[in-house]
Amino acid sequence: METLLEIRDLSKTFELHNLGKQIHAVSSVGISLREGEFVGITGKSGSGKSTILKCIYGTYRIQHGSIWYHSKRFGKINLAQASEREMLYLRKHEIGYVSQFLSAMPRTTARQLVQQAIVEMGEDQEFAAEETEKILAHFELDEELWDSYPATFSGGEKLRLNIARAMVKKPRLLLLDEPTASLDHDSKLKVRELIEQLMKQGTTMLGIFHDLEFMNNLCDREYNMQNGVFSHAATFTNS
Amino acid sequence: MAVFEVPVLSIKNLNKQYGPGCSQCKGGESAYLVKNYCQVCGTVYACRDVSFDVFPGEVLGIVGESGSGKSTLMQCLYFDQEVSAGEAYLADYENGMKNLFQESSQQQRYIRNHVMGKVYQNPILGLKMNFSSIGNIAENLIAAGSRDVGMMEGKGTALLNKVNIPVHRRKEAPKNFSGGMQQRVQIAKALSNNPPLLLLDEVTTGLDLSVQASVLDLIKNLQRELNISIVLVSHDLGVIRMLADRTLVMLEGKVIEQGLTDQILEDPQHPYTQQLVHSLL
Numbered sequence: 183m184e185t186l187l188e189i190r191d192l193s194k195t196f197e198l199h200n201l202g203k204q205i206h207a208v209s210s211v212g213i214s215l216r217e218g219e220f221v222g223i224t225g226k227s228g229s230g231k232s233t234i235l236k237c238i239y240g241t242y243r244i245q246h247g248s249i250w251y252h253s254k255r256f257g258k259i260n261l262a263q264a265s266e267r268e269m270l271y272l273r274k275h276e277i278g279y280v281s282q283f284l285s286a287m288p289r290t291t292a293r294q295l296v297q298q299a300i301v302e303m304g305e306d307q308e309f310a311a312e313e314t315e316k317i318l319a320h321f322e323l324d325e326e327l328w329d330s331y332p333a334t335f336s337g338g339e340k341l342r343l344n345i346a347r348a349m350v351k352k353p354r355l356l357l358l359d360e361p362t363a364s365l366d367h368d369s370k371l372k373v374r375e376l377i378e379q380l381m382k383q384g385t386t387m388l389g390i391f392h393d394l395e396f397m398n399n400l401c402d403r404e405y406n407m408q409n410g411v412f413s414h415a416a417t418f419t420n421s
Numbered sequence: 422m423a424v425f426e427v428p429v430l431s432i433k434n435l436n437k438q439y440g441p442g443c444s445q446c447k448g449g450e451s452a453y454l455v456k457n458y459c460q461v462c463g464t465v466y467a468c469r470d471v472s473f474d475v476f477p478g479e480v481l482g483i484v485g486e487s488g489s490g491k492s493t494l495m496q497c498l499y500f501d502q503e504v505s506a507g508e509a510y511l512a513d514y515e516n517g518m519k520n521l522f523q524e525s526s527q528q529q530r531y532i533r534n535h536v537m538g539k540v541y542q543n544p545i546l547g548l549k550m551n552f553s554s555i556g557n558i559a560e561n562l563i564a565a566g567s568r569d570v571g572m573m574e575g576k577g578t579a580l581l582n583k584v585n586i587p588v589h590r591r592k593e594a595p596k597n598f599s600g601g602m603q604q605r606v607q608i609a610k611a612l613s614n615n616p617p618l619l620l621l622d623e624v625t626t627g628l629d630l631s632v633q634a635s636v637l638d639l640i641k642n643l644q645r646e647l648n649i650s651i652v653l654v655s656h657d658l659g660v661i662r663m664l665a666d667r668t669l670v671m672l673e674g675k676v677i678e679q680g681l682t683d684q685i686l687e688d689p690q691h692p693y694t695q696q697l698v699h700s701l702l
Contacts, residue, residue, distance in 0.1 A: 199692035200699065240681060242688045256425075266667050266681050267426055267476055287663060289638055298645070 183216040184252065186355060186386045187238070192247035192262075194233050207233040208410045210247070213388070215355075220377070220387045220400065225407030231390040233410075235357045237262075238388070239279045240269040251277075254354065274302055278353035282363045284340040286332050292318065292343050293328045299347045313350065321346045322372070338369035345376055356380065358389035362396055370396060427512055428474035429618055429650045430498075435471040435507030437493050437674075440464030457490075457673040467493040469674040471507070475618065478648040482665025482682060484656060484697070490674040491654045492542075495622045497522075498652070499539045500529040511536055513617050534565045538611030542623035544603035547610065550596040554581060554606045557595065561613040580609040584639055601632030605639065612643065621653045625660060637663060658701055662686060670694045 190212050196205040208230040215221055223231045236242040238249055238261060249261040253276060256268060264272070273279075286295055293314055300310035318328055321342045327335065332343055341361060348356060358377075362370045377400065380387065389401075406413045445451055446459035446466075453459055457466040468490045475481050485491050496502040498509065500521075509521040513536050521532060533539075541547040548557050555577040562573045581591050584605040595603045604624055611619060621640065625633040641664060644651055655661055661668055661682060668685045670678040670693070678691045689695045 196688070197690070199695055236687070241683045243680070243684060243690065266679075267479075269681060270479075270666055271425075287641065289634065301645075 183218060185214055186217045186219075186252050187213070187215040187388070188250045189213045189234070189238070190248050190250070192234065192237060192249065193245065194230075194237055194242055195245060206410055208237070211410075211412060213405065215386055215388060217386055218381075218384045219402045220381055220389070222401035222404045223388070223390050223407055224392075224404060227392075229407040230410040231407050232359055235279070235359050235388065235390060238355075239273070239277065239357055240264070251355070275351070276354045278348035278351055278356045279359065280341075280344050280348045280356065280361050281359035282337070282341060282361060282365075284332055284335075284344045288333070289331060291329045292323065292332055292335075295332065295343065296347050296350055300350050303351060317346050317350055321376070338365050338372070341365065341369070341373065342376075345373065349376070349380065352383075352385075354386060356385050356387045358387060358391075360390050360392060363392055374400065426476050427517070428476050429512050430475040430652075431508075431510040431517070432474070432498070433472050433508040433510075435468050435494065435497060435509070436466075436505045437468040437490075437497055437502060437507075438464055438466050438505045456488075466674050468497065468504075471671075471674075471676055473669055473676065473679070475650050475652055477617075477650055478644075479666045480644060480651045480653055480664050482661040482668040483652065483654045483671060484658060484661055484668060484685075485671035486656065486697075489671040491656075491671055492622055493674075494671075495539070495620050495652070495654055499537060499620055500526075500533060511618070530564075534561065535614055536616055537618050537620060538614070538616040539620040540604065540607045540611050540622065540624050542626050544595060544600070544607055547607040548595045548603065551594050553592045554586060554595055554598075554609075555591040557606060558610050558613050561610055565614045576613070577609075580613060581606070583612075583643070584609045585635070599632070601628050601636060604628065604636050608636075608639065608643070612647075612649075615647075617650060619649050619651045621651060623655055624653075626655070626657070633660075640664060658686065658698065670697070 192208060192211045194208045196207060198205065211234060223234065225231050233242060237244050240261060244262040247262065251259055251261050253259050253272060255271065255275065296314045296317055297310045300313050301307060323339060323342055327339060332340055335343065345361065362373050365373065374396065440463055442464045443459065443462035445453040445461040446464055453461050471494060483491050493502060497504045504522050507522060510517045511521060514521065514532055558577040558580055559573045562576065567573055578588060578591055582588060586602060586605055595606050598606065625636050628636060637660065643649065653664055665682045668680065668682045669676050670685060670691065672693050678685065678694050685694060686698055689698045
């Protein structure tokens with residue numbers, strides 16, 4: 183298996199000018215992901231887990247270190263130095279990001295949201311419309327909700343929609359930022375099933391999870407973070 | 422790595438100053454400047470070395486406080502103001518080989534009519550308030566060389582329909598319309614010659630929330646449908662967050678920071694940008 187993502191010596195510091203403060207979120211972190219792997223990061227809140235994902239996705243700018251990603255379009259590319267437009271392209275076509283929060287355009291229905299994601303990939307409206315219905319049904323989103331605004335959805339429904347939208351893009355790399363936080367047990371199981379499906383499809387995933395229990399027998403490998411560094415890396419075998 | 426896209430619009434080192442400048446404030450960098458105002462000669466440096474690219478199908482946001490030079494920049498881009506220095510290239514004009522700011526006023530008029538559309542914050546600047554709405558659109562079509570009345574009527578009606586102006590009110594003058602409707606007529610007018618680039622200057626400022634929402638939805642849908650490139654000026658970070666792919670932050674006439682919109686909002690670097698983002702309610 184080829185390496186899809188390799189993070190070397192990544193550090194991220196937030197300079198808060200107005201408070202005269204510096205926050206060292208992550209120091210000298212290294213991770214590498216092979217194609218098709220599912221790697222988990224655990225750790226207390228505030229330990230820097232999300233910072234790593236946001237650095238990969240380009241939401242945070244990186245001062246030190248490199249993030250080498252093997253892109254279909256650009257070949258080997260350092261995300262720490264990619265241009266804004268390259269990053270936008272990768273987000274559109276190759277790298278997905280799912281958090282517990284749904285960031286959607288206001289006044290866009292669930293159906294439109296998914297359909298637009300498909301159209302963005304260059305498919306035509308008709309195909310997108312068909313595909314959307316398939317996916318929404320697959321994610322067991324109540325049909326009554328398809329044409330309503332996600333702002334009115336429950337946490338679990340939002341999350342399933344969120345994953346559905348990320349999934350239709352068939353990303354090569356999917357970043358999961360605590361997708362199960364604040365979900366009840368049943369919803370968690372549903373998300374787990376979805377992740378298992380993605381694994382079967384060969385999607386490479388890097389995920390953050392609060393509850394060890396949930397991920398233990400799912401991840402190929404797991405890192406534990408404390409105060410911005412990895413305390414140890416353990417390897418699990420997939421059950 | 423080779424560049425993988427060609428920009429629709431490319432701006433290089435745009436400068437705009439009001440006033441002659443003096444030996445104390447030459448070049449716009451001096452201890453005598455308070456913000457961008459020269460205390461000695463009263464010259465205002467409204468835009469200082471502004472450079473950026475706009476790519477196909479993207480929305481580029483420009484934020485900044487009042488007086489930071491956003492609107493001056495937009496006026497320069499649409500030739501409402503003459504620049505003091507700088508270059509601009511449009512991919513759809515002479516293959517991007519000619520500096521627009523050095524073209525004749527006749528050519529600039531051609532560019533305004535064919536390659537760009539602009540929507541002003543104040544509809545009075547963009548519309549003839551006493552003309553009919555459809556007449557406003559026809560004016561643009563005629564300026565671009567149309568003479569076929571039937572075609573213009575059809576196109577005008579279709580455009581007004583697209584921006585949700587009821588067909589039976591197409592012959593009414595914009596002065597009778599609400600602020601939101603006036604903005605929508607302006608948008609229809611700006612789109613009339615299918616420009617690849619649209620300049621939007623604070624188009625939702627001063628509209629109430631629900632009307633603002635309908636104008637924003639319209640812009641987003643048009644952008645998606647027509648794959649048009651948009652430069653969007655706003656001091657409202659909410660509008661920027663909703664619409665812009667990338668964002669420039671301006672302060673005192675300079676671009677102090679630029680990035681992906683989520684970068685600007687979640688990881689602002691410049692002290693002013695941090696203050697701006699932290700002021701979000």
